[in-house]
Structure formats: structure tokens, C-alpha cells
Amino acid sequence: MKHEFQQLSPHILIMHAEHETDRPILAAITGERRTLLMDAGNSPAHAELFRQEMAKRGMRQPELIVLTHWHWDHSFGMSAWKVPVIAHEGTAEVLGSLAGRSWSDDDLEELVLTGTLSEESAQHIRLEYGDNRNITVVKPDIVFTESINVDLGGVTCELSHVGGDHSADSCILHVKEDNVLFLGDALGPSVYGGPRQYSSTGFLNLLGLAYGYNAQWVVESHGVPMSTAEFRADLAPWERLARIVDVFGHNRERVVKELKDYLKLQELPADLLQGVEYFLAGSK
Incomplete structure (x- = not known):
């Protein structure tokens, strides 16, 4: 799988999404004192590609991770980084409930039957991890309820809980100095626990919130950055x-x-x- 990398703004390097195994955008945000990673990747292999690119560019490796929501494609790479993770309390709750599972075919089928995952996600997990799935789900270290600010040294990142249809724990990340807004998957439809659907009122509220930032770049995790x-x-x-x-x-x-x-x-x-x-x- 070949990924593209982009220096999106003075402090932000992104690895673009890849859809074959549902790998979302990852972002490294570097200040004077530390580097923060937005989302952990869908696997250690996904994470390693970004780590290698950062090393090649002479960048400081991440000292912190923030998660936009719990979904496997954003969080299952956490074990590869071995740094503190910041997440919403809802994210921490779900990841805690998934820790210690076997991720065998039978286990995946059970997770699909209970609506925890979709069949599409189960298939992507099979493709990403192969037959011998050694998946370690890690619980976040720092948990917040509404919003949290992280000062990287001259670069401030604000992670805010917004919820929505896609996942109740969805958060957005605003990098203030670069005026870049990462939406995660907050504007997506529900994907687990039943048929896909949107709440029109909720969607419009989130859209209005996103527009209000008037960001230089708006980034959805499975799309391409846009003005x-x-x-x-x-x-x-x-x-x-x-x-x-x-x-x-x-x-x-x-x-x-x-x-x-x-x-x-x-x-x-x-x-x-x-x-x-x-x-x-x-x-x-």
C-alpha cells in the first residue's frame, strides 16, 4: 500500500487516507517543545509507515496522541506508539470494553452480530491484519469530557467533543496557529448498530460549527484536505x-x-x- 504525505501547513504533516483497508488520515503536529499525533492508525503497520516518514524528514516523533473517536481504524495502532493518549470519556469506555478480545473470526462475527462493528469493518480488519490477528486494544491515559487544550510550544491544539451520528464520542481538533480543523468522521452517518442514517438537524448543527471556524484547511479523515x-x-x-x-x-x-x-x-x-x-x- 502506497501512502502520500503532505506538509499541510507550517506545523502539520499528514499521511493521506488509503481506502483498501480503511486507513484514515494521520497528522503529526509539531511545536517547539513536543509533537502530537492526531489518531493512532488502524494497525501497527499503518503507524510504522508514518513513523518512518517522520524519521526520514528529521521530525521529532510524537510524545502525545489524541483520538477523534474510538473506531478501530483510528485507534488500533495505539500500541505501536507507546506514548500517552488523550481521548473523550466515551472513547475510553468503548476501548476499555474491547481490550483483551481475541479478534478471531468467531470474535469478529460476534462483534458484528451485536452491532459493535459492521461487516464492512470486520472485512477491513481481516484485510489489514491477515489470518493471525495480534491486535492489542489500549485504553487512553488522559480522559476529558467537553474539551481539552494541548500546548505544544507555540502551537495550541484544542480537542472538542461534538458527538453526531457517526459515533457518540466524535471529537474535532483545531490547530489554532495554523487554523487547521480536523473533523475526524464527525460528519459521517452512523455505521454501527443498525442501518446507516443521518439526523438532519444534528448534521446541520455540526456543519454550522465547522463553518464557524473559517479554517484555512478542513480535513475529514477519509477525504482530502479542503479550504x-x-x-x-x-x-x-x-x-x-x-x-x-x-x-x-x-x-x-x-x-x-x-x-x-x-x-x-x-x-x-x-x-x-x-x-x-x-x-x-x-x-x-
């Missing part, structure tokens, strides 16, 4: 869809018609059609 203007343009159809569902959520035909009219399209693209179903599921 705020690009991000707003990219999310405009979804924002309109959420607003339409807020009004006509009981009427699929009307929702589709209103969105087609807004976009001036005869037919909606596949991703928006899927989005319609997610939002309608969330409005019931």
Missing part, C-alpha cells in the same frame, strides 16, 4: 438535502424533487441518492 470555500461548495448539496429533510422528511418523493430542482438535475448522482436514504432513515 473552507471548497468544503462549503462540496457540502452544499448535502446541506440543502438536510434542510429539505427537516421540512419534508416524511415524503421521499418530495425530498428527491426538491433536491433535483435545487441542483437543476434530471437525476441525482448515486452518492446523493444514498444520502437521501440515510437522512430519511434518520427522520423516522
